[in-house]
Amino acid sequence: MKLFTLIAALSLTCAAQTSYAARPITDIKLAFDEQRPRQIKVEVKWQAQSSILHMADWGAEQFPDGWAHFVKDLSVTDTQNKALIVNFNGKDQWQTSATPGQQLTLRYTVDMSHDQHAWPHGLDEAAYVKEDAIFSTGQALFVVPKDAESFKVSFDLPKTWKSSTPWPKENHSYKVESYDALVSNVMMVGRHHEMVFKEGDFAVTVAVGQARRASVPMIEKVMRPAIREYVRLFGGVPKNNYLVTLHEGLTDGGGFDSSYSLLASEDFHQGNIIEWGHLVTHETLHMWNGTGMHPDANLEWVKEGFSEYYTFLTLYKLGIIDDQLLSKKFENHSRRVFAHRDGTALIDTVKNKQKYWDFMYGGGAIMALVLDHEIRQATSGKKTLENVMHRLFSQYNGKSFNLEQFIAVVNETAGKDLTPLFQRYVIGKEKPDMKAAFAQLGFELVPTTTREIYLIDQANGKSLRRKWVGLKN
Numbered sequence: 001m002k003l004f005t006l007i008a009a010l011s012l013t014c015a016a017q018t019s020y021a022a023r024p025i026t027d028i029k030l031a032f033d034e035q036r037p038r039q040i041k042v043e044v045k046w047q048a049q050s051s052i053l054h055m056a057d058w059g060a061e062q063f064p065d066g067w068a069h070f071v072k073d074l075s076v077t078d079t080q081n082k083a084l085i086v087n088f089n090g091k092d093q094w095q096t097s098a099t100p101g102q103q104l105t106l107r108y109t110v111d112m113s114h115d116q117h118a119w120p121h122g123l124d125e126a127a128y129v130k131e132d133a134i135f136s137t138g139q140a141l142f143v144v145p146k147d148a149e150s151f152k153v154s155f156d157l158p159k160t161w162k163s164s165t166p167w168p169k170e171n172h173s174y175k176v177e178s179y180d181a182l183v184s185n186v187m188m189v190g191r192h193h194e195m196v197f198k199e200g201d202f203a204v205t206v207a208v209g210q211a212r213r214a215s216v217p218m219i220e221k222v223m224r225p226a227i228r229e230y231v232r233l234f235g236g237v238p239k240n241n242y243l244v245t246l247h248e249g250l251t252d253g254g255g256f257d258s259s260y261s262l263l264a265s266e267d268f269h270q271g272n273i274i275e276w277g278h279l280v281t282h283e284t285l286h287m288w289n290g291t292g293m294h295p296d297a298n299l300e301w302v303k304e305g306f307s308e309y310y311t312f313l314t315l316y317k318l319g320i321i322d323d324q325l326l327s328k329k330f331e332n333h334s335r336r337v338f339a340h341r342d343g344t345a346l347i348d349t350v351k352n353k354q355k356y357w358d359f360m361y362g363g364g365a366i367m368a369l370v371l372d373h374e375i376r377q378a379t380s381g382k383k384t385l386e387n388v389m390h391r392l393f394s395q396y397n398g399k400s401f402n403l404e405q406f407i408a409v410v411n412e413t414a415g416k417d418l419t420p421l422f423q424r425y426v427i428g429k430e431k432p433d434m435k436a437a438f439a440q441l442g443f444e445l446v447p448t449t450t451r452e453i454y455l456i457d458q459a460n461g462k463s464l465r466r467k468w469v470g471l472k473n
């Protein structure tokens with residue numbers, strides 16, 4: 001049986017390698033000009049299979065022609081430099097007269113004027129040009145053959161510039177192994193500052209525009225220990241390379257496949273750490289809970305709420321926030337549960353994330369606390385919610401999981417059937433009893449008739465909280 005499994009595994013690996021080797025690589029070159037930073041010249045070379053070229057069809061909905069609104073002078077030529085017929089569908093596709101097997105070259109210019117328009121999701125999810133750096137999402141830049149799934153991306157840069165991307169580097173270009181990894185990521189190009197945090201074979205590159213250069217020591221102070229803590233919590237690393245970008249702008253953040261982008265209206269310093277420390281720690285956690293393992297749509301409250309819960313605990317454990325701030329954070333989130341009145345169940349908040357934002361994040365975080373408490377009770381403190389996160393990550397890294405699979409891991413960890421809690425508080429509309437869970441965190445939960453909620457610190461509160469997060473007293 002073992003031998004059979006081994007042979008089966010080997011033949012699967014071989015098959016995977018053969019099919020990868022056979023996959024045609026689409027070669028993309030991006031040329032930047034210091035004098036004309038708002039013009040990126042793109043050249044794509046490939047052997048035709050499909051006759052259609054396309055761009056991402058999400059993220060620029062305010063333009064009828066989507067991301068193509070910024071694409072100029074598009075042409076396709078064959079090896080004799082003869083132009084092919086190209087018809088644009090007015091949205092995101094170009095039909096060409098290519099025949100299978102032809103070696104083709106696509107050329108176009110991206111007019112980087114995205115930041116002169118309004119973006120509902122913010123410039124952090126589009127593209128912008130600053131004095132020292134050009135930031136772009138893959139969606140904004142790439143027109144590629146419809147069936148292309150494997151890419152080599154190289155940058156032709158002015159001498160003093162560098163390129164920061166989340167893709168692995170091979171010689172002088174980047175290897176991109178899927179269409180999603182190409183378009184659902186960000187990059188920064190220019191004279192920005194770059195640093196790399198390594199934890200084993202996990203490397204996080206942080207690219208920071210000169211205007212936010214003073215934030216670098218603070219990012220390092222929070223991100224380095226947070227990454228170490230998450231590697232411990234999840235028992236492994238998601239992808240090997242990850243990119244974080246930061247520049248000046250209206251404070252915002254957007255997460256992508258193996259990158260996230262931040263804009264900040266002021267530099268990060270100790271005085272405003274409550275704002276940015278949380279953002280950075282939460283977004284970094286999504287490298288595991290979100291893009292590493294993918295909770296499905298019914299578990300959006302786990303993706304956001306559990307990330308909030310472990311952001312709180314991690315900030316506290318690392319000494320970045322104290323007992324008072326931790327209490328305020330939990331107070332805020334428990335109030336969101338307390339004040340949620342329209343009867344929408346937690347599982348349904350995903351249907352209108354904007355509207356139910358507060359309850360999804362707050363209710364999810366409180367549900368994490370309640371489950372953590374129940375698991376500790378059921379196992380006399382031998383297991384915690386950390387065991388659930390650890391187990392989920394080892395089972396589902398690179399894959400998605402659904403509510404049933406999630407409950408199965410919770411029940412197995414607790415050694416007890418906790419399904420009724422999900423039926424009542426997640427699928428059902430009942431509100432969880434937070435009081436008992438907060439008592440274990442050293443807080444007395446006091447709701448008032450005027451719809452306020454307070455967490456009152458208990459005499460032995462600090463020692464209970466330190467124990468909860470695994471610190472010695």
Ligand SMILES: [Zn+2]
Pocket residue numbers: 282283286303304307
């Ligand atoms: Zn999030």
